[in-house]
Structure formats: C-alpha cells, structure tokens
Amino acid sequence: MPAWRGSIGRLAMAPSSRARVAGLLYLIVIAAGAASLVITPSLIVPGNAAATANNIMASETAYRFGIFVNLIATAAYVGVVAMLFELLRPAGASFSAVAAFFGLTGCIVSAVNGLTWLAPLALLKNPASLAALETAELQALSFVWLRLSGAGGNLALTFFGFYCLTLGFTIAGATFLPRVLGLLLAISGVVWLTGGFATLLAPAFASQISTYTMATAVFGESMLTMWLLLFGVNDAKWSAQAGRS
Helix, strand or coil: CCHHHHHHHHHCCCHHHHHHHHHHHHHHHHHHHHHHHHHCHHHCCCCCHHHHHHHHHHCHHHHHHHHHHHHHHHHHHHHHHHHHHHHHHHHCHHHHHHHHHHHHHHHHHHHHHHHHHHHHHHHHCCHHHHCCCCHHHHHHHHHHHHHHHHHHHHHHHHHHHHHHHHHHHHHHCCCCCCHHHHHHHHHHHHHHHHHHHHHHHCHHHHHHHHHHHHHHHHHHHHHHHHHHHHCCCCHHHHHHHHHHC
C-alpha cells in the first residue's frame, strides 16, 4: 500500500471523535442561529418601513453582526452535514445521502438569502447613487427585501426540516446511537416542515404557532447535539454495523 494512503488512514478520525466534532458544530449552529433570530428581527417594525429603516441605520453594527452570525451558523451546518453523512452511512447509505442533499440545499439557500439581508444596507447607505428615488421609496424597497429575507429563511428551514426528518430515520436504523434520538429528530423535522408549509399557505396561523414550533423543533436537535458532545457513539457497534453494510 502506498505510504500516503497509510498516512491518511492514520489521520482518519474515530467514529466517536467525528461524533463529538459534529456535536460541537451543531452547538455552534444552534447558538449562532438563535443569536441571529434575536438580533436582526428585533430591528424590524412590522408594517412600518420608515421605522425599520431608521432602526437599521441607528443599529448598523448590530444588524451586520446578525448577518455575520447567520453566516457562521450556515458554515457550521455544512460541517454538521458532512460529519453526520460519514458517521451515519453504516446505518443506511441511501438515507444518509438523501439527508445530506437536503441539508446542503438548505445551507445553500441560507447563504444566498444572506444577500437579501445586505440589500437594505446598499439601498439606505447609498442615497446619492439612487437620487431618482425618494427616501420613502428607498425605505419601502428595503422593507421589501427584508420580507424576501423572511421568505428565504423559511425556505431554508423547510429544507432543514426534510434534513432532520430523513436524518431521524437514518439514526433510527443505527445500532451505535439511541433510537429515541432518531425519533426526536424526526419529530423536529415534521415540526419544521409544518411551520414552513404553514408560513407559505396560512401565514396568520403560522405566526400563532411559531413559538411552539420553534421550541419543539429545537428540542430534538438539542438532544442529539448534547448526546454527540457528551457520549459520541459506540465505536465497536459502529465498526460492526459498518462491516455488515
């Protein structure tokens, strides 16, 4: 065997180590995602473009930081998807691949959606280059971009819902993780999808249940995160299932 292949083999992480790295990245996703959900939306005044624009300009640093932490959450989620894809392949290669597809698609949507958060800054901070538009028109356009940002975020969460649901089924077939974690994650996926579809089809109803859907969905993901961080996986059982697959 070539020497370089042997070196790569020695550098490969044990399943338990990969699980803990995935747990750490997942913790970053949850913490950064929570921060972005608190910081940026707090500046938005529903139905009032002028007040929202004034809040953004008065708290530009906070607004930019909200965009930044959302980017961190998205980057960390890519790492979660990659780590869990490799970790869970022995439990079901097809399910693991489908889950990774949904997860990465959600990350791509979330990253592209970051551009819509930057659009209000481009409109509000460069009035000279947009002299043909009145201040009120610029504020209204900024507000439209913020509404598009909300729609884009909902689309990303819908793909993450499919990811959690598929990942939950994969974990349920694993011998090296508690199956209850798969059940909880599948429930999280269903809740994310319920919230996402409700926002698209019945926005008023979605706003009424948003607090409950958020808490329920995050619970399942948090349980998986804590288990991966604290216990990892059973290396022997992982190797046995990998051998059978």
